[in-house]
Amino acid sequence: MSTNVAITVRESSDVGAARRAAAALSRALDLDSTIAGQAAIVVTEAATNLVKHGGGGVILLNRIGAPDSPVMEILALDKGPGMHSVERSMEDGYSTAGSPGNGLGAIARLSSFHDIYSSPGLGTVVLAHLGSPPAGPRRPAPSRFQVGAVSVPKGVEPVCGDAWVTEAREHGLRVIVVDGLGHGMGAFEASKAALEIAAAHSRDMALPLMERIHAGLRATRGAAVSVAEIDLELGSVTYAGLGNVAGSLISPGGLRRQMISYNGTAGHNAHKIRELNYPWAPDTILVIHSDGLATHWTLDKYPGLHRRHPSIIAGILFRDFQRGTDDATVVVVRFAGGTQEDRL
Known part of the structure; x- marks a missing residue:
């Protein structure tokens, strides 16, 4: 990240x-x-x-x-x-x-x-x-995924209170996006702590990892967190979300399926933490973003954008849907091809 x-x-x-x-x-x-x-x-x-x-x-x-x-x-x-x-x-x-x-x-x-x-x-x-x-x-082996991201702090803040990371998994890819509460140094420290917990427990699946992050952020101001696990072998995405980091799956026709995040703040208030499974096809695009982007975005009016590099997609979402009142992060992932033996 x-x-x-x-x-x-x-x-x-x-x-x-x-x-x-x-x-x-x-x-x-x-x-x-x-x-x-x-x-x-x-x-x-x-x-x-x-x-x-x-x-x-x-x-x-x-x-x-x-x-x-x-x-x-x-x-x-x-x-x-x-x-x-x-x-x-x-x-x-x-x-x-x-x-x-x-x-x-x-x-x-x-x-x-x-x-x-x-x-x-x-x-x-x-x-x-x-x-x-x-x-x-x-020389690294070809990646099975293309990843693009934009992560920008609010205004003149010296640090970004959002954070994100991707990690290769045996059959796919893990994507984590964190939005520290508010902005500035306190938000930065909360997001940084969440990713440190994720790195220390990289073998955990989405739900137990979210529970660890929730427990581990109690000394911070807290954060919204989403964890997505793409499994190419199963053809699925396992998603666990807490707070207002939003995840969506986009089909080639532009149909957007929003994944469910539950209300709460990791480290402080989480009445329910669950993981849910969604189908993943090779032509699906995963988008996860902080609430620095408006939630009612669409790719429908951009002909051919679905075929462009994820950084292009992330850039357009940032350009056209950023709120301007908070840190803004958007991560876009697509399957790039390759076999199970290819390394991410």
Whole structure:
């Protein structure tokens, strides 16, 4: 888990701030000078596009990947007019703003992975990964899941009171999202404590783990917690939720099935803690979010979004449904393929 660095980009002077933030993250990740330079170019191009084409927006920077092979994730979000043809806009020299028109093409060439979602009237989201996994025997096996997340603190708070983590399981994946009560340092400490308990009891299933977290958070201000266990062998999701962290399963047609969380606050008030089972199909998408997002969101109006990378989906949910009054976290998971022998 990690918290995004968010840079608001409204005018040309903000492009430099985004570039400096990317340089600082490159140093923190100890990226080599070539990748750090590429990251600076990608962020500059993405932020410039926000100003020229999107009417302003937000750059989100994050660390993903294994500890020994960190990757910088860059998300550029805007609510501008969107693009009629992403493919045409990727061509060097194509521009609708009188600029050289090399931005999206440069982002694609310099990134180890990239994805773009845009639709007329629905704005644009650009995703780029900068960094490479280790070569040879240290190279990780292909993942069976794709995971995308956005986690941003409220306003100018120095820490985020939400936290999240994914963990490989024998037949699938565990996803935990925690929302510490309120925001600021007290919420951060509660969420951190919940994930420490989960790490210490990683063999527990969803219900006993929730009971441990509830007991272990009594010395904190408490938290809302959701635990989801995806089991590919059984074709199911086991879900235990306490408080206002919400979980949903999305079908390819956009049908949203909300999973049940019970009222209460882990560490303080839990009249009932239960786990429930839901069917999981290979084309299902799991979404879990804190109450920093409005609950009545839908993906129906975004054609083709279901096929995009989970970070794109998380970015759009954050962009269009954040409340702005609290920390906001959304985690999106989809099956990426592979066999039971593949390592997550």
